[in-house]
Amino acid sequence: MDFEYQAMRSFADSWGLLFMTVTFIGAVLFALRPGGKASADEAARIPFKED
Template identity: 65%
Template sequence: METYTAMRHFADSWGLLAMAIFFVGVVLFTLRPSAKGMAKDAAEIPLKED
């Protein structure tokens, strides 16, 4: 099997699965209950005066 064909087959199957799992992980990480405080702090950064 040619190297390009093998790499493309790998990317088409396992690469897509890895990207989907990463995306779901990032979404779940940002929607966890403890992230609410950090998101509020980040949203108020432009309003803070130093």
């Protein structure tokens, strides 16, 4: 059991961290893309459409 834990821990420390970093950078780039302002503004107004 100790070997399985060490193997999973090693995987998470290397590839898991890389995956989370790439995913975070992708999400930031998606949110800050040049054509995204109009759709973000429209989505921000959704809760107030019925008022």
